[in-house]
Amino acid sequence: MEPAFSRDLYIIGNGVIAKALAVALTINGRKVTILRGSIDQQPVYSENIQVEIDDKILQADVTISTISNYEKLDGIILLTNKSFGNEGLADKLKLKTKQSPIVFLQNGLHIENSFIDRGFTQLYRCVLLATSQSITKNKVRFRPVASSPVGVIKGSAEVLHSIVDELNTDIFSFRAEADIQTVIWKKVISNCVFNSICPLLEIDNGVFQRNDAVLQIAKTVISECLDVAKESGIKLTMDDVLQNVLFISKMSDGQKISTYQDILNKRETEIETLNFAVAKAANRAHVPMTALLGELTKIKSELSRM
Numbered sequence: 001m002e003p004a005f006s007r008d009l010y011i012i013g014n015g016v017i018a019k020a021l022a023v024a025l026t027i028n029g030r031k032v033t034i035l036r037g038s039i040d041q042q043p044v045y046s047e048n049i050q051v052e053i054d055d056k057i058l059q060a061d062v063t064i065s066t067i068s069n070y071e072k073l074d075g076i077i078l079l080t081n082k083s084f085g086n087e088g089l090a091d092k093l094k095l096k097t098k099q100s101p102i103v104f105l106q107n108g109l110h111i112e113n114s115f116i117d118r119g120f121t122q123l124y125r126c127v128l129l130a131t132s133q134s135i136t137k138n139k140v141r142f143r144p145v146a147s148s149p150v151g152v153i154k155g156s157a158e159v160l161h162s163i164v165d166e167l168n169t170d171i172f173s174f175r176a177e178a179d180i181q182t183v184i185w186k187k188v189i190s191n192c193v194f195n196s197i198c199p200l201l202e203i204d205n206g207v208f209q210r211n212d213a214v215l216q217i218a219k220t221v222i223s224e225c226l227d228v229a230k231e232s233g234i235k236l237t238m239d240d241v242l243q244n245v246l247f248i249s250k251m252s253d254g255q256k257i258s259t260y261q262d263i264l265n266k267r268e269t270e271i272e273t274l275n276f277a278v279a280k281a282a283n284r285a286h287v288p289m290t291a292l293l294g295e296l297t298k299i300k301s302e303l304s305r306m
Contacts, residue, residue: 006074007030007031007075007076007166008075008076009025009030009031009032009033009076009078009166009167010035010073010075010077010078011032011033011034011080012034012067012077012078012079012080012081012089013034013035013037013079013080013081013082014064015080015081015082016132016133016134016140016142016258017128017130017132018034018080019034019049019062019138019140020130020132020142020172021078021080021105022034022049022060022062023049023058023062024051024058024172025167025169025172027058027060027169027171028169028170028171033062033064034047034062034064034065035066035070036065036067037067037081037085037089037092039066040066040068041068041069042065042066042068042069044063044064044065044069045063045064046061046062046063046064047061047062047064047138048061048138049061049062049138049139050138050139050140051139051140051141051142051171052135052139053141053142053143053144053171058171067092067093067096070096071096072096072097073093073096073097073100074097074100075100076100076101076103076166076167077093077097077101077102077103078103078105078167079102079103079104079105080105080106082106082267082268082269082270083104083106083107083108083111084268084270084272084273086106086111086112086115087114089114090114090115090117090118090120091118093115093120094118094119094120099121099122100122101123101124101159101163102115102120102122102123102124103124103125103126103150103163104123104124104125104126105126105128106270106273107128107187107188107191107258107270107273107274108188108270108272108273108274108277109184109185109188109274109278109281110273110277110281111273112125112153116154120154121154122154122155122159123152123153123154123155124150124151124152124153124159124160124163125150125151125152125153125180126148126150126174127148127149127150127177127180127186128148128187129144129145129147129148129149130143130144130145130148130172131145131205131252131255131257133255133256133261134261141255142171142172143251143252143255144171144172145247145248145251147174148172148173148175149174149175149176149177149180150163150167150175150180151176151177151178151180151181151183152180160176161176164176182234182235182236185229185232185234185236186236186240186241186244187244188225188274188278189221189222189225189229189236189241189278190241190245191274192221192225192274192275192278192290192293193208193218193221194245194248194257194259195257195259195260195270195271195274195275195297196221196259196271196274196275196290196294196296197214197217197218197221197293198256198257198259199257199259199260199263199301200296200297200300201214202260204252204253204254204255204256205248205249205252205253205255205256205257206249206250206252206253206254206255207249208246208249209246209249209250209253217289218242218245219238219242220289221290221293222238222241222242224278224285224286224287224288224289224290225241225278225290226238226241227282227285227286227287228278228285228287230285231281232281259271259297259301262301263300263304264304266305267305268301268305269297269301271294271298271301272298274294275291275293275294275295275297276291276294276298278290279291279294
């Protein structure tokens with residue numbers, strides 16, 4: 001049975017991942033619109049976006065609009081905006097769609113809660129295994145690390161596979177994942193490492209494979225976070241996460257993590273849904289290093305915007 005939604009793709013957010021994804025989908029014949037999540041009542045326009053992958057430049061003309069330009073949204077809705085905006089976004093979308101699947105392509109723990117609280121019934125979570133970095137306003141450098149898994153938060157396996165079929169391309173690949181919560185925790189712990197240590201040291205992602213002292217700090221964060229994950233019923237080992245950190249570090253050597261890019265561009269960061277969210281989830285476990293690095297990153301971010 002065909003899922004009851006159109007194949008149109010709406011990407012909310014206009015950051016580096018949104019741009020790379022929009023180009024990959026457009027080149028592969030999908031109907032894609034980027035929607036500005038925080039801006040209303042803006043005219044529709046077309047933007048030529050370029051994506052640098054290795055030694056190739058890919059480009060496509062992508063339609064840019066705003067959520068306020070639509071009475072209803074019928075299609076697959078992809079959230080690439082910063083997760084701290086999800087509560088306001090859930091309010092905007094609740095009157096425009098309830099049946100269309102929403103896919104979270106965002107970092108963080110429990111980022112779906114605002115949508116669950118408002119009664120959305122088709123919620124899917126993607127763990128991005130790719131990095132992207134701005135070169136100019138309309139050009140980004142994209143580096144895939146591995147195929148990004150997508151799993152069900154609320155919904156069905158049938159719809160999940162339909163979503164993956166629509167999103168998957170040779171440029172930006174996706175796969176269905178049955179145990180998405182374990183993958184989420186693995187990524188969240190890795191992000192707690194990258195998104196606090198790299199901005200504080202003002203260094204690229206490759207530092208963990210190059211410097212043993214920095215790697216030791218990463219191991220402390222991983223150990224603390226694993227205790228919290230265990231309390232939540234997640235079975236991960238130090239080796240599971242450490243090898244993931246080293247793999248990402250190697251594959252994105254020279255790239256700046258998103259939080260570091262946000263600080264450099266004087267934008268708010270997602271650290272609240274990373275280190276802070278893990279600390280909040282720590283019922284009996286204690287996470288002093290993870291919490292401290294999160295606090296310092298938040299302060300650094302606030303200072304950059306003063």
